[in-house]
Amino acid sequence: MADSILDVVDVHKSFGALKASDGISLTLKPGEIHALIGPNGAGKSTLIKQIAGGLQPDEGAVKFLGQDITGKTTAQRAQLGLGRTFQISALAMGFTVLENVVLGAIGQSGSVFRFFSPAMKDRALLDRARNALERVGLSDRETTITSELSHGQRRQLEVAVALTLAPKAFLMDEPMAGLGAEGSRELTGFLRTLKSEAPILLVEHDMDAVFALADRISVLVYGKIIATGSVDDIRNNAEVKTAYLGEEDAA
Amino acid sequence: MIRERYLNLIILAGLVIVPAYALMVDEPFTITLATKVVILALAGVGLNLALGQGGLVSFGHAAYFGIGGYTMGILASHAQNYTPLMTSPFLIEGTNSMPVIWLVAVVVSALLALLIGALSLRTSGVYFIMVTLAFGQMLYYFAISWPAYGGEDGLSIYVRNQFPGVNTLVPIQFYGLCFAILLIVLFLVDRLNKSPFGLALDGAHQNEERALTVGINVYRLRLVAFVISGAITGLAGALFADLNRFVSPVMFDWHTSGQIMIFIILGGVARLFGPIVGAALYILLEHFLGGLSEYWFIYLGAILLFVVLFAKGGIVGGLSKKEMSHGG
Numbered sequence: 001m002a003d004s005i006l007d008v009v010d011v012h013k014s015f016g017a018l019k020a021s022d023g024i025s026l027t028l029k030p031g032e033i034h035a036l037i038g039p040n041g042a043g044k045s046t047l048i049k050q051i052a053g054g055l056q057p058d059e060g061a062v063k064f065l066g067q068d069i070t071g072k073t074t075a076q077r078a079q080l081g082l083g084r085t086f087q088i089s090a091l092a093m094g095f096t097v098l099e100n101v102v103l104g105a106i107g108q109s110g111s112v113f114r115f116f117s118p119a120m121k122d123r124a125l126l127d128r129a130r131n132a133l134e135r136v137g138l139s140d141r142e143t144t145i146t147s148e149l150s151h152g153q154r155r156q157l158e159v160a161v162a163l164t165l166a167p168k169a170f171l172m173d174e175p176m177a178g179l180g181a182e183g184s185r186e187l188t189g190f191l192r193t194l195k196s197e198a199p200i201l202l203v204e205h206d207m208d209a210v211f212a213l214a215d216r217i218s219v220l221v222y223g224k225i226i227a228t229g230s231v232d233d234i235r236n237n238a239e240v241k242t243a244y245l246g247e248e249d250a251a
Numbered sequence: 252m253i254r255e256r257y258l259n260l261i262i263l264a265g266l267v268i269v270p271a272y273a274l275m276v277d278e279p280f281t282i283t284l285a286t287k288v289v290i291l292a293l294a295g296v297g298l299n300l301a302l303g304q305g306g307l308v309s310f311g312h313a314a315y316f317g318i319g320g321y322t323m324g325i326l327a328s329h330a331q332n333y334t335p336l337m338t339s340p341f342l343i344e345g346t347n348s349m350p351v352i353w354l355v356a357v358v359v360s361a362l363l364a365l366l367i368g369a370l371s372l373r374t375s376g377v378y379f380i381m382v383t384l385a386f387g388q389m390l391y392y393f394a395i396s397w398p399a400y401g402g403e404d405g406l407s408i409y410v411r412n413q414f415p416g417v418n419t420l421v422p423i424q425f426y427g428l429c430f431a432i433l434l435i436v437l438f439l440v441d442r443l444n445k446s447p448f449g450l451a452l453d454g455a456h457q458n459e460e461r462a463l464t465v466g467i468n469v470y471r472l473r474l475v476a477f478v479i480s481g482a483i484t485g486l487a488g489a490l491f492a493d494l495n496r497f498v499s500p501v502m503f504d505w506h507t508s509g510q511i512m513i514f515i516i517l518g519g520v521a522r523l524f525g526p527i528v529g530a531a532l533y534i535l536l537e538h539f540l541g542g543l544s545e546y547w548f549i550y551l552g553a554i555l556l557f558v559v560l561f562a563k564g565g566i567v568g569g570l571s572k573k574e575m576s577h578g579g
Contacts, residue, residue: 052464078466090464092457100461103454106447107465112472118445125447165465 004029005169005199006051006082011060013046013223020046021057022223028169028199033191035202035210038220039243044203045087045173047220051201052084052171053077065168078107083167083198087174089154093147097138097157100146101129104164132163136190152183159190167198176206188213211235219243255571259524266430266527274423282422283494284538288531289429290490295514295526296436297483302512303521304444305476306456307372310380311387312511314367315360315481317394317503319488322356324406324498331409349414349428352489360485361478368477372470384505391503405499412493419493429490433527436483441523443479452476453521484511513551517558519565528566 006028013021020043028034038044049055051062053074061070069077078084091100102119105128106112119125133139136156141149149157155175162170175191176184188209191200195215204210210217211231218228221243227234234240266289273281294316301307329336329345336343346352371382395403411419419425443449455462455469462469492498501507510533518529536554540547562569 054463073468074463075466075468078464084464086460086464090458090461092454092461094457095454099450099454103450103462104465106451107462107467110466111447112451112467113475114447115449116442116446118442119447119450120445122447161461161465 005065006201007061007063008047008051009061009063011047011050011057011062013043013050013055013057019223021050021060023060024220024223024225025060026218026225026228028201030199031196032215033195033200033202033213035204035214035217036220037204037207037210037217042220043223044220046223048171048173048203052082075107078165079110081165081168081198082171083162083165083169084171085155085158085162085173085175087177087203089151089158091146091154091157091161093145095146096142097133097144097146097149098126098129098142100157101132101160101164102126104132104161105129108165128164132160133157135163136160151178152180155179155183155187159187169198170194170200172200173203174205175202176204176209184209253571255522255524255567258567258571262524262527263434265531270423270426270430279422282426284534286422286426286429286494287491288527288534289426289433290487290494291511291514291530291534292527293429293433293436293490294484294487294511295518295530296433296440296523297480297485297487298511299515299521299526300440300443300483301477301480302515303525304449304456305452305473305480307473307477307480308380309371309383309477309480310505310508310512311367311383311385312481312484313503313505313507314383314387314390315364315484316488316491316507316511317387317390317498317500318360318363319356319485319490320492320498320502321394321400321406321488322359322485323352323412323489323492324408325400326352326355327408327412328400328406347410347412349412349419349493352412352493353432353486356485356489357482360488361482363485364478364481365474368474368481372473372477384508387503387505387508391500391505394500394503401499403500405497405501408492408496408498411496425494429494432486432490436486437523440483444523448472448475513555515565517555517565519567519569522565522567525565525567532566 004027008024008026011021011024024047036044050057053072057070061068064080064082092103102125105125106119136159138153138156138160141153175187179187184206191213194200214231216228216230217234218225219234219240226243227237227240270282270285298309298312301309326345327347330347336345367386371379374382400406413419414428417424417428451462451467451472455467455472459469488502514526514529514533517532518525518527536547536551540550558565
């Protein structure tokens, strides 16, 4: 599997008797959107944390660009080019929109330990930051304080911050959460253009978005991936229907 | 409401006019009070970098204030007794040169902050507060029980240390020195706050997860901030000891840590000039109310409560409009 960007290899993680990750393997290939779905409590968040850093698997490995990153910190993984967005917006709420993306540019450029020159006058940082804002369509909001943004704009900003890293892969945890139908549609369109730049591992509850976007879908239930395949494969998979989609219909 | 920049200019003007007036009307005690304000403000500027900008609520900054003070006390006492600090493996003598003492105080307190920070920054929240407090108290009891430098009684220095071209025993000249140092440090801290480092520190304070996921090593970032913070407070400690020509374990006491914290809360957390306003108000209250009643802390408490409840961003925040945190 030399051609995959991200490899999760037989990852195990238990909390006491609960097997949150029970031998999970999945890959993310160049140019694809790989959606990870599963009912609540299936272990999606646990898996995301093991991929992004912050949680060590008991067994197994996470490889990124052919490199074993299992022992690396969140910051190191980000520096390698793993761009992440959060389910609940993780932004510096007191910062302006521009400051948030400049923060991303600072992390990307490794200029954290520059003590004297003003960050908000640094051409290279500003160019990178503004470029990211333009791509998500937030250019006219530069000076807005982040806490005053609408929910949808925060999601856009979240993606913009990830973009400043010029990531080799995106890890997106429910980017559609809380977006209206229109916002969801806009973001869907944007993610479709984004995947040619870097593949996306997408955790998402919005089934319309998942079926519209994903090249491949993996279904996680009780810490195990019960099926991986194309949209049609998953739609027609009997096991998935009972384990997940059936539940959703009944609800 | 005025712009914070103009308020800062008014504050600076006050720090020039008050001592100048005191000089004119020959009130050296007022100059000494102003010197005290400037030095304590400097200690606050140090803590404000960690507490305000970094969100690291250190309840043990007396450790650096004290170590700065004792650096001055130890070096100067050896100089005044003509005894070397140590003879083997190499000779270290005492000194009464302020620049040398300041340099040593900065280095020693930075090293202490590196040690304490490296350990305490592995915790957060209440644990961080408690661990820093514990380190401060450890040093306090160490200073009390170490007889070589006065133990509980402290250490007196008979003559103020020397600075080339300045008669440090003349109050206004010593004030000028301390004020110049405060200005230089304020300038550097202002640049630091606006630098990529400052922005990252503030960003990590607001959202640690965000800083991590853009590839910032938050632990190292905070440790560097903590070391700079400790070094500034340590320098203030050396000046404070020189002002009083006396050091004692009280400088290490947790009351001192709390006092430095009060300056910041009164003046305005993460406001550049907050600690100056806080220290000035504290010293004024101590002087005037302290003369009326030994229970003046009750009034201080009431004022502190009022500021915390009604003036968001302390006195500086209450009087001025918030400017863009990292702008221009």
